[in-house]
Amino acid sequence: MSKKSKSALSEQEGVSSSEITNPNAVKSIKSKRKLSLDTNALTSAILKGDITALSRAITLIESKNLKHLAQANDIITACLPHANKSVRIGITGVPGVGKSTFIEAFGAYLTEHGKRVAVLAIDPSSSVTKGSILGDKTRMERLVKNENAFIRPSASGESLGGVARKTRETITLCEAAGFDVILIETVGVGQSETTVHSMVDFFLLLKLAGAGDELQGIKRGIIEMADAIAINKAEEDNLKQAKLARDEFKRALHLYPEKASQWQPRVTLCSALEETGIDTIWNLIQEYLEKTKANKYFDKKRQEQNKFWLLQTIEDQLKASFFNRPEIKKALKTQLELIEANKTTPFAAADLLLGLGKATD
Amino acid sequence: MSKKSKSALSEQEGVSSSEITNPNAVKSIKSKRKLSLDTNALTSAILKGDITALSRAITLIESKNLKHLAQANDIITACLPHANKSVRIGITGVPGVGKSTFIEAFGAYLTEHGKRVAVLAIDPSSSVTKGSILGDKTRMERLVKNENAFIRPSASGESLGGVARKTRETITLCEAAGFDVILIETVGVGQSETTVHSMVDFFLLLKLAGAGDELQGIKRGIIEMADAIAINKAEEDNLKQAKLARDEFKRALHLYPEKASQWQPRVTLCSALEETGIDTIWNLIQEYLEKTKANKYFDKKRQEQNKFWLLQTIEDQLKASFFNRPEIKKALKTQLELIEANKTTPFAAADLLLGLGKATD
Numbered sequence: 001m002s003k004k005s006k007s008a009l010s011e012q013e014g015v016s017s018s019e020i021t022n023p024n025a026v027k028s029i030k031s032k033r034k035l036s037l038d039t040n041a042l043t044s045a046i047l048k049g050d051i052t053a054l055s056r057a058i059t060l061i062e063s064k065n066l067k068h069l070a071q072a073n074d075i076i077t078a079c080l081p082h083a084n085k086s087v088r089i090g091i092t093g094v095p096g097v098g099k100s101t102f103i104e105a106f107g108a109y110l111t112e113h114g115k116r117v118a119v120l121a122i123d124p125s126s127s128v129t130k131g132s133i134l135g136d137k138t139r140m141e142r143l144v145k146n147e148n149a150f151i152r153p154s155a156s157g158e159s160l161g162g163v164a165r166k167t168r169e170t171i172t173l174c175e176a177a178g179f180d181v182i183l184i185e186t187v188g189v190g191q192s193e194t195t196v197h198s199m200v201d202f203f204l205l206l207k208l209a210g211a212g213d214e215l216q217g218i219k220r221g222i223i224e225m226a227d228a229i230a231i232n233k234a235e236e237d238n239l240k241q242a243k244l245a246r247d248e249f250k251r252a253l254h255l256y257p258e259k260a261s262q263w264q265p266r267v268t269l270c271s272a273l274e275e276t277g278i279d280t281i282w283n284l285i286q287e288y289l290e291k292t293k294a295n296k297y298f299d300k301k302r303q304e305q306n307k308f309w310l311l312q313t314i315e316d317q318l319k320a321s322f323f324n325r326p327e328i329k330k331a332l333k334t335q336l337e338l339i340e341a342n343k344t345t346p347f348a349a350a351d352l353l354l355g356l357g358k359a360t361d
Numbered sequence: 362m363s364k365k366s367k368s369a370l371s372e373q374e375g376v377s378s379s380e381i382t383n384p385n386a387v388k389s390i391k392s393k394r395k396l397s398l399d400t401n402a403l404t405s406a407i408l409k410g411d412i413t414a415l416s417r418a419i420t421l422i423e424s425k426n427l428k429h430l431a432q433a434n435d436i437i438t439a440c441l442p443h444a445n446k447s448v449r450i451g452i453t454g455v456p457g458v459g460k461s462t463f464i465e466a467f468g469a470y471l472t473e474h475g476k477r478v479a480v481l482a483i484d485p486s487s488s489v490t491k492g493s494i495l496g497d498k499t500r501m502e503r504l505v506k507n508e509n510a511f512i513r514p515s516a517s518g519e520s521l522g523g524v525a526r527k528t529r530e531t532i533t534l535c536e537a538a539g540f541d542v543i544l545i546e547t548v549g550v551g552q553s554e555t556t557v558h559s560m561v562d563f564f565l566l567l568k569l570a571g572a573g574d575e576l577q578g579i580k581r582g583i584i585e586m587a588d589a590i591a592i593n594k595a596e597e598d599n600l601k602q603a604k605l606a607r608d609e610f611k612r613a614l615h616l617y618p619e620k621a622s623q624w625q626p627r628v629t630l631c632s633a634l635e636e637t638g639i640d641t642i643w644n645l646i647q648e649y650l651e652k653t654k655a656n657k658y659f660d661k662k663r664q665e666q667n668k669f670w671l672l673q674t675i676e677d678q679l680k681a682s683f684f685n686r687p688e689i690k691k692a693l694k695t696q697l698e699l700i701e702a703n704k705t706t707p708f709a710a711a712d713l714l715l716g717l718g719k720a721t722d
Contacts, residue, residue, distance in 0.1 A: 076706055168708070313712075318680065335671065342445060345529070345530065345533065347529070348437070
């Protein structure tokens, strides 16, 4: 216990004499009491906005220890009624577009305007590169020192699904801790953008003028997901090009059908370095929030995201628990060989494996 | 039994006196013998290229009757060593592009060049529209009368997954029956193109000049899947526009990275109506086959497709058998309500449902 409660209702750390006959029982009861008190203590500290408590709870979320995970779940459940009040903003863009500089400038702007800002990341590559984004906090020097900002790199050593779950849970804790803007950064690699899109209210795409990757963005469906595109590095010597790029993206966006949000995505210019255009971006996000809260899309989207994560988690688990069984692994190998030898079809093989799964349940 | 075997090894339809004491046993044994003989008879007729037998076997594949499905599986397994020798070509394009006319012309060309052609379809919408493609065989009048062509519409009343499985199994039977070119038509709707792409060797996209749906094709990933794009209706009065469209698509294709097949997709002109450009398309498919058989991509792709279908079938079944349980349906509803009321997270809810699934296994 970190500190004694001053309430008259406080419990003494003691066990009854009947229980004391078994030393293991004492240990177990003590550890349970400790955990339970820690959980309450952590939760109330988080609700008071205590950054240290928040960090500790996130560490529990990221732990491999089942006891820690159980405690994390208790804290999350206790935090839930106090969560959900923030705006969650996804920020993406190719390496070199200036994401870190942008988040520094955007975060500073927001805290100057009375907001508390949490910066998280989805970076499944971090398990290999040990955190290529946010890992190096020195790139966000000002924000790190800002007491109204909280920066947490992506959980490492996890699959995208694992990182996603931990980040979603971290959002809940940050919201309960009173952070009213959650920025979630991602790199434009693989499925990570789609994952971030499925957990944010607003999706901001950072672009450079003349990068020539428009087709890439269209192909990968990123343009389609964007609620706003900000052409970064729109500084004096680059302004003409930036404006051309803005007009091109505006034209491209008009080719898409209207979004379910009824929001027409915007294209805007900014310079994260010179901190220009940042206010325009925040204003258009405010406009988006007003519109989508009025037409009920905001809540509907969050509900749909919840449903998506529920189903996705179940599907991932069903697959994992089937394919990880030793007898299935062995049979799968055999069936694949039979398919290759043209002795069975994928469907007959699937039926056989599913039957084996049932028989050994 | 359709015909008596003339072999001295032929079995008499009779049962021993001990078995005859139970009339149900007689019935069961007789029906099993009949089925087994029918299976053999059907299989050997299919291997001789008998269209009636082929049609009957496909009807078994499409049946809802479990006995029929078991018999279908036996026939498919028996046919497997004789299958796999065809070239499978997927053909897609928006409604109005002239798919039926193209398949008429292409099919006629192929049979004139000594090929036997089977035309199948993936059309999950057919359950609603009662077969919008291939259903109306009058649109392929010549091919229907052609004894070297076999046309079979999409199985109806099925999910895309169901149609896909039945079509894949039908391909095996058609190949065993000696059809050396399998054309699989699909409409450009939803996921059906991706499904067809996952079961063919070569994917042909039909386009019209000036249709203005290039972006749509890029967005939906169709352009990326195409091994060739044929601009149809390239008739005299439309030739200039068709050539412009061809050049545009050529430019667009060059923006994509090299395919795993090392094949550079082609763009070509044709008129299904005037039967021009059909030979060019067949020649380039031949060129594709030569290249991908030489670099081993052809076999590798078929193996990967088999693996994909094996895993896909298992995943679909795992999900279906989990979510269709009455107790899971009920609990899922409750959990979704709790999520909406902010009383649990999608992840905690998923854990609870998975636990319930295990407890009631």
